[in-house]
Amino acid sequence: xxxxxxxxxxxxxxxxxxxxxxxxxxxxxxxxxxxxxxxxxxxxxxxxxxxxxxxxxxxxxxxxxxxxxxxxxxxxxxxxxxxxxxxxxxxxxxxxxxxxxxxxxxxxxxxxxxxxxxxxxxxxxxxxxxxxxxxxxxxxxxxxxxxxxxxxxxxxxxxxxxxxxxxxxxxxxxxxxxxxxxxxxxxxxxxxxxxxxxxxxxxxxxxxxxxxxxxxxxxxxxxxxxxxxxxxxxxxxxxxxxxxxxxxxxxxxxxxxxxxxxxxxxxxxxxxxxxxxxxxxxxxxxxxxxxxxxxxxxxxxxxxxxxxxxxxxxxxxxxxxxxxxxxxxxxxxxxxxxxxxxxxxxxxxxxxxxxxxxxxxxxxxxxxxxxxxxxxxxxxxxxxxxxxxxxxxxxxxxxxxxxxxxxxxxxxxxxxxxxxxxxxxxxxxxxxxxxxxxxxxxxxxxxxxxxxxxxxxxxxxxxxxxxxxxxxxxxxxxxxxxxxxxxxxxxxxxxxxxxxxxxxxxxxxxxxxxxxxxxxxxxxxxxxxxxxxxxxxxxxxxxxxxxxxxxxxxxxxxxxxxxxxxxxxxxxxxxxxxxxxxxxxxxxxxxxxxxxxxxxxxxxxxxxxxxxxxxxxxxxxxxxx
Amino acid sequence: xxxxxxxxxxxxxxxxxxxxxxxxxxxxxxxxxxxxxxxxxxxxxxxxxxxxxxxxxxxxxxxxxxxxxxxxxxxxxxxxxxxxxxxxxxxxxxxxxxxxxxxxxxxxxxxxxxxxxxxxxxxxxxxxxxxxxxxxxxxxxxxxxxxxxxxxxxxxxxxxxxxxxxxxxxxxxxxxxxxxxxxxxxxxxxxxxxxxxxxxxxxxxxxxxxxxxxxxxxxxxxxxxxxxxxxxxxxxxxxxxxxxxxxxxxxxxxxxxxxx
Numbered sequence: 001x002x003x004x005x006x007x008x009x010x011x012x013x014x015x016x017x018x019x020x021x022x023x024x025x026x027x028x029x030x031x032x033x034x035x036x037x038x039x040x041x042x043x044x045x046x047x048x049x050x051x052x053x054x055x056x057x058x059x060x061x062x063x064x065x066x067x068x069x070x071x072x073x074x075x076x077x078x079x080x081x082x083x084x085x086x087x088x089x090x091x092x093x094x095x096x097x098x099x100x101x102x103x104x105x106x107x108x109x110x111x112x113x114x115x116x117x118x119x120x121x122x123x124x125x126x127x128x129x130x131x132x133x134x135x136x137x138x139x140x141x142x143x144x145x146x147x148x149x150x151x152x153x154x155x156x157x158x159x160x161x162x163x164x165x166x167x168x169x170x171x172x173x174x175x176x177x178x179x180x181x182x183x184x185x186x187x188x189x190x191x192x193x194x195x196x197x198x199x200x201x202x203x204x205x206x207x208x209x210x211x212x213x214x215x216x217x218x219x220x221x222x223x224x225x226x227x228x229x230x231x232x233x234x235x236x237x238x239x240x241x242x243x244x245x246x247x248x249x250x251x252x253x254x255x256x257x258x259x260x261x262x263x264x265x266x267x268x269x270x271x272x273x274x275x276x277x278x279x280x281x282x283x284x285x286x287x288x289x290x291x292x293x294x295x296x297x298x299x300x301x302x303x304x305x306x307x308x309x310x311x312x313x314x315x316x317x318x319x320x321x322x323x324x325x326x327x328x329x330x331x332x333x334x335x336x337x338x339x340x341x342x343x344x345x346x347x348x349x350x351x352x353x354x355x356x357x358x359x360x361x362x363x364x365x366x367x368x369x370x371x372x373x374x375x376x377x378x379x380x381x382x383x384x385x386x387x388x389x390x391x392x393x394x395x396x397x398x399x400x401x402x403x404x405x406x407x408x409x410x411x412x413x414x415x416x417x418x419x420x421x422x423x424x425x426x427x428x429x430x431x432x433x434x435x436x437x438x439x440x441x442x443x444x445x446x447x448x449x450x451x452x453x454x455x456x457x458x459x460x461x462x463x464x465x466x467x468x469x470x471x472x473x474x475x476x477x478x479x480x481x482x483x484x485x486x487x488x489x490x491x492x493x494x495x496x497x498x499x500x501x502x503x504x505x506x507x508x509x510x511x512x513x514x515x516x517x518x519x520x521x522x523x524x525x526x527x528x529x530x531x532x533x534x535x536x537x538x539x540x541x542x543x544x545x546x547x548x549x550x551x552x553x554x555x556x557x558x559x560x561x562x563x564x565x566x567x568x569x570x571x572x573x574x575x576x577x578x579x580x581x582x583x584x585x586x587x588x589x590x591x592x593x594x595x596x597x598x599x600x601x602x603x604x605x606x607x608x609x610x611x612x613x614x615x616x617x618x619x620x621x622x623x624x625x
Numbered sequence: 626x627x628x629x630x631x632x633x634x635x636x637x638x639x640x641x642x643x644x645x646x647x648x649x650x651x652x653x654x655x656x657x658x659x660x661x662x663x664x665x666x667x668x669x670x671x672x673x674x675x676x677x678x679x680x681x682x683x684x685x686x687x688x689x690x691x692x693x694x695x696x697x698x699x700x701x702x703x704x705x706x707x708x709x710x711x712x713x714x715x716x717x718x719x720x721x722x723x724x725x726x727x728x729x730x731x732x733x734x735x736x737x738x739x740x741x742x743x744x745x746x747x748x749x750x751x752x753x754x755x756x757x758x759x760x761x762x763x764x765x766x767x768x769x770x771x772x773x774x775x776x777x778x779x780x781x782x783x784x785x786x787x788x789x790x791x792x793x794x795x796x797x798x799x800x801x802x803x804x805x806x807x808x809x810x811x812x813x814x815x816x817x818x819x820x821x822x823x824x825x826x827x828x829x830x831x832x833x834x835x836x837x838x839x840x841x842x843x844x845x846x847x848x849x850x851x852x853x854x855x856x857x858x859x860x861x862x863x864x865x866x867x868x869x870x871x872x873x874x875x876x877x878x879x880x881x882x883x884x885x
Contacts, residue, residue: 311732392850392858395842397835399870402828 401446404506405465406435406584407495408451409488411514411547416478420515420547423570425475427577432473435581439468445506450495454488455481465500483516485555486524489531496536507539509584511577515547518555528558541584545576629815631662631757634856635878638863640825642872652823652876653682653750655690663693663756664878668770668823670749670796674739680725681718681748685797688717689765693756696763702810710765711806714752718797722748749798753821755782755880762811762819762880767802769794769824775840776814783807794824818844819880826863826877829870847881855879 302323309319410424439447448465452458453476461474492510495501501508518524531537544556544564556564565580567573639650651669656662667685669678692713699709726744739747751768764772764782772782786795795805813819820840830836846855856879863875 311734392846392855392862393842394862394865395846396830396839396866398831399829399835399866400831401870402831 402506403465403502404445404447405495405501405508406447406449406468406581407492407508407510408449409492409510409512410451410453410476411455411483411485411516412453412476412478412481413455413483413516413519414478414480415483415516415550416547417480418478419570421476421478423573424513424547424577425473426570427574429473430574431578431581432468432471434578436468438581452488452491454484455479457481457484458488458491460491465495482519483514483552484520484523485512485514485518485552486520486522486527488512489527489559490523493527493530493534493537496534496540501536507541508536509541510537510543511580511584512542512544512556512559513547513573513577514544514551514556516550517552524555528555531559543580543584545573545580547573629882629884631880632852632883633658633662633664633878633880634852634859635664635666635876636856636859636863637666637876638860638867638874640872640874641868643874649679650874651679651682652825652874653679653686654876654878655686656878657690657693657756661693661696661756661758662880663690663754664819664821664880665689665693665752665754666770666821666823666876666878667753668751668768668794668825668874668876670751670794670798672749674742675747675749675798676731676735676738677725677747678749681722681750681797682752684721684725684748685714685718685750685752686754688714688721689752689754692717693754693758693763696756696758698758698761706810707806707808708803710763710808711803714754714765714806715767715797715802718752719745743798745798749796751794751823752797753823755819755821757880760812762813764809764811764819765806767806768796771820771822771824771827771836773820773822773837773840774811774813774817775820775844776817779837779840781837782809782811782819813882815882816844816848817882818847821878821880823874823876825867825871825873825875828873829866829875843879844881847879847883852879852881852883 305323306319309323310316408428412421416424435447439445447468449462449468449471450465451461453461455478461476489512496508531542540561542559542561544560546553546556546564546566548568549566551564551566553564565576567576633656635654635656637650637652637654642648643650648671651671653665653667653669655665657664665686667682667689669675669680669682671678675681692710696710696713699706701709722745725748731739731744731747735747751766751770753764753766753768753770753772755762755764755772757763766772766783769786774780774782796802799805811819818840820843822839826839827833827836843855859877863877867873867875
């Protein structure tokens with residue numbers, strides 16, 4: 001009793017658990033930012049920053065979605081990299097970093113990332129502003145948190161996280177503006193109030209310097225237009241500054257996000273640039289497109305694989321586990337790429353799903369190895385030997401191919417003179433390249449050729465068998481002799497002994513081509529009887545081709561191990577010989593006993609039908625069952 | 626055989642020609658390491674209609690190992706012994722195949738390919754197995770392939786089936802498969818090695834003597850390097866042999882006596 005027999009149920013359970021894990025991991029992946037988003041941010045900076053020096057850039061580092069966060073950090077990094085690059089791109093005058101949300105969910109990782117990003121931009125002479133995203137729950141969220149002391153803690157010297165940020169600010173000789181806002185809904189519509197708080201570089205001074213609210217109202221779109229990336233690309237000259245909303249928030253409330261960031265930026269702009277609107281907003285909507293694209297591709301692969309395995313008769317569990325095992329690594333690779341693209345900004349969250357993905361993939365791959373033989377859940381795993389560096393000689397003697405003897409037995413009697421013999425010469429010569437191709441795909445055999453010509457008497461055309469690679473067909477000529485087919489078969493029989501056949505040879509192939517009645521009937525009778533008793537001849541593939549309507553059908557029928565075939569003209573003969581030469585050579589794989597001829601017959605019939613040729617006699621294959 | 630115990634090892638490699646043509650490894654190989662130790666190899670037929678030959682060979686190996694595990698010596702000889710083992714192996718394999726067919730019925734494409742043949746034909750496979758039971762070794766074979774025993778010399782457990790030419794084999798899927806199973810009860814001398822191989826191995830050698838030499842060579846290698854080291858190198862050896870030789874899948878299982 002092997003382990004699989006005992007654990008069939010366990011194996012099935014194992015698969016389904018793997019599938020469940022994989023699906024959960026897939027869902028986790030949908031929350032991630034994708035490489036496409038990263039590329040979009042970098043492309044935007046590279047394409048537009050050189051045109052003008054922006055007055056202000058607002059980077060939305062808010063929201064506690066890790067993908068938005070990572071894309072924002074990537075955007076900062078892209079600005080820094082563009083400035084340091086060959087184009088020496090000018091950074092914006094002011095950089096607004098909206099960072100307040102994220103530390104609430106991942107304080108350590110978020111602060112580390114912001115610190116790293118700030119370090120990158122600190123030499124760019126940028127006015128650094130920390131802002132609060134005022135949209136939606138944020139406005140309700142931030143006030144109580146400030147009241148509770150949560151937000152200020154970020155800038156508290158006692159806080160390790162806040163201290164690291166403040167140290168960077170101190171190094172950059174910048175103040176920070178902590179600004180939060182809230183929406184006001186009244187009878188006239190929605191307006192926003194912003195609360196700018198100047199936080200000095202001195203961590204001890206956390207007072208609200210202004211201490212006054214700065215109310216403002218979102219203006220009409222014409223005053224603060226929102227451009228898409230495509231619009232910016234069409235008309236870059238209209239932009240003298242920009243701020244950027246990255247990511248697709250869970251709510252997908254794009255308009256709300258843009259309005260919210262606009263309001264913050266407006267308020268900041270108002271204070272920093274004396275109300276001169278030099279900015280435009282850009283919404284990088286790539287993340288949603290990218291995620292949907294990734295999911296669409298993964299779904300397409302999954303559907304294809306599911307259909308593929310199901311249509312091949314596998315169970316749902318096998319099909320699903322195999323599909324998941326195939327698709328997950330693709331998604332895992334994307335996740336890995338995101339992590340790698342953050343340039344040191346490694347988060348805790350992506351690691352866990354990736355680990356899960358790796359485990360799920362391994363589990364599913366293990367289950368998928370059951371295809372197809374282990375689907376029944378009770379087949380032992382083959383022994384897979386490990387490799388070592390120990391060198392050992394290969395056991396056994398000489399390795400070599402076994403011979404596959406191939407005989408042409410050709411009628412060159414008077415009746416063959418003219419068109420028939422010419423057709424035969426052309427047909428055999430044209431068949432040789434195809435035979436060589438066949439030999440190459442049949443590596444265990446080495447074909448050796450030998451030919452007999454018969455008219456009055458019979459003789460070998462070559463003294464010994466010649467390897468196919470060296471074999472050259474010399475044109476036969478038909479004289480005015482008889483048709484001693486019996487003599488030819490008797491000669492062939494002698495060649496089927498061992499020697500001259502090499503030991504371990506494959507069953508020989510004998511192809512007999514004739515267009516008339518045999519003249520040495522007594523010899524032929526003896527030869528046919530001997531042929532039926534010779535152990536090698538009995539196993540040989542014997543094919544007779546009748547050329548024209550006058551061929552000796554009865555003798556050819558007795559000669560062949562499959563029914564003889566008829567060729568009516570030169571082109572049919574050429575096709576028939578090509579088919580016979582290829583199929584008989586190639587037909588040498590392991591098949592069930594006494595079934596070889598039946599299968600050969602069927603293959604030839606198939607090829608014949610394709611070429612609209614006909615059998616000499618109807619096929620009546622005998623079933624061994 | 627006091628002071629010595631039987632150990633097993635095996636490997637199976639996909640034939641070079643199978644790799645080129647995209648066909649899977651249709652061989653199967655398996656061993657039972659706990660007493661009663663056993664080895665089995667099977668070669669799924671390459672016939673296009675044997676669409677599930679890889680499953681058939683895997684099931685054949687599984688059944689052989691189960692038979693070995695539960696075998697109780699009936700203390701009979703000759704035909705009675707042959708029939709007893711043949712019934713268990715062929716009967717067990719057929720039942721497994723039927724079970725598999727029920728779990729995974731053939732789709733339209735497979736039915737078209739195997740048209741005119743009984744469903745079992747799709748699973749066609751050979752089987753060679755040997756297991757130790759007490760002081761005796763039981764060997765069985767249906768179809769081509771070779772069971773060699775090397776002690777003082779090298780001999781075939783079963784002579785080649787003279788009814789078969791190079792491309793033919795008897796099979797578990799034949800209606801008269803029980804009659805085609807050959808069984809032997811053997812005794813082996815100290816340091817003996819029994820080797821079961823699918824026909825791809827023998828077909829890779831120029832002469833039969835070149836092939837039978839593998840048994841004595843393996844015996845010598847196991848003697849000098851130990852069975853584990855030989856088994857670790859086995860895939861490379863078989864790979865090279867297939868590549869330079871038959872191009873067919875090769876599966877090999879070894880049953881060897883080692884010092885306890």
